[in-house]
Amino acid sequence: MSAKKGTENRDLVICNNCLWAVSLLKGSQVFDCCPVCNGKDLEVMPVEDYENYKLDINRKRGLSIEFTGEN
């Protein structure tokens, strides 16, 4: 397997305050603050192109992300 260069990354942006989340394509708009609650507590998680993930938002347990790897 050879790694391809120049593939698009997807960055997952999560607001720690209200759990708003969005998946950003590289080169798209960068968020300085959360558009929902205006919080600055944003977390950016780089997600590789080949990675699949399951985002589970639960008000009691909070946010959990499960990476399922290559399909």
Ligand SMILES: [Zn+2]
């Ligand atoms: Zn927010």
